[in-house]
Amino acid sequence: MGRKVIGLLGSPLTEGNTAKLLERALQGARDAGCETETIQVSTLSFEPCMEMMFCREHDTCIMDDDMQPMYGKIREMDGLILATPVMTMGVPGKLKGFMDRFQVFFMAKYVRKQPLVSKEQKKNRRTLFICISGMKIPGVFDGIKKSVLAFLTIIDCPLWDEILIPDMDTIQDISKRPDLLDTAYQKGLALGKLLTAS
Numbered sequence: 422m423g424r425k426v427i428g429l430l431g432s433p434l435t436e437g438n439t440a441k442l443l444e445r446a447l448q449g450a451r452d453a454g455c456e457t458e459t460i461q462v463s464t465l466s467f468e469p470c471m472e473m474m475f476c477r478e479h480d481t482c483i484m485d486d487d488m489q490p491m492y493g494k495i496r497e498m499d500g501l502i503l504a505t506p507v508m509t510m511g512v513p514g515k516l517k518g519f520m521d522r523f524q525v526f527f528m529a530k531y532v533r534k535q536p537l538v539s540k541e542q543k544k545n546r547r548t549l550f551i552c553i554s555g556m557k558i559p560g561v562f563d564g565i566k567k568s569v570l571a572f573l574t575i576i577d578c579p580l581w582d583e584i585l586i587p588d589m590d591t592i593q594d595i596s597k598r599p600d601l602l603d604t605a606y607q608k609g610l611a612l613g614k615l616l617t618a619s
């Protein structure tokens with residue numbers, strides 16, 4: 422059966438270093454036979470969660486904006502490649518806003534005990550996390566990882582593998598590091614193979 426992988430880009434630069442790594446990983450997934458779609462969070466028009474709590478009782482959010490089609494896409498996908506830079510030691514603001522709007526999934530799963538992702542579907546869902554940081558300092562990925570792991574638990578698409586690249590301020594242009602781009606491709610390919618085999 423055809424498998425769908427979503428590439429979620431947290432960088433505002435749609436042709437920056439994170440975007441290049443994401444595209445290589447998605448190419449790997451396509452070469453493994455998956456269909457892919459990229460969601461560029463920075464191009465979506467939405468507000469942060471306003472805690473209206475409509476989702477306490479309903480399978481969606483009352484805020485009528487670009488997040489509406491996202492719930493179906495994240496619900497239906499088989500795999501996720503989440504690629505983002507570190508900002509202020511954590512998740513870039515717009516991506517964090519995107520994640521927070523998945524309170525819709527949180528309420529369904531933990532409050533109403535009716536998860537939006539079925540047990541059967543959850544068994545095979547996997548995430549590849551790609552993250553880059555400007556600095557090379559201990560713990561630079563700690564903050565972002567906590568939020569990302571919480572998000573992946575909420576949407577029932579567990580972490581499968583990760584590529585964490587520090588020191589981008591020195592590397593500057595990822596194109597100068599074909600080894601890192603190849604790692605992204607190989608992990609995307611491996612994720613795709615895993616999904617198509619399941």
Ligand SMILES: Cc1cc2nc3c(=O)[nH]c(=O)nc-3n(C[C@H](O)[C@H](O)[C@H](O)COP(=O)(O)O)c2cc1C
Pocket residue numbers: 432433434437438439440506507508509510511553554555556557561589590
């Ligand atoms: C607003 C902002 C905040 C940042 N905060 C951090 C930080 O806390 N730690 C760090 O190591 N790098 C930080 N960076 C650097 C980015 O992680 C780095 O430049 C990354 O390569 C950007 O990826 P991109 O060009 O694909 O968007 C920050 C960059 C921006 C623009």
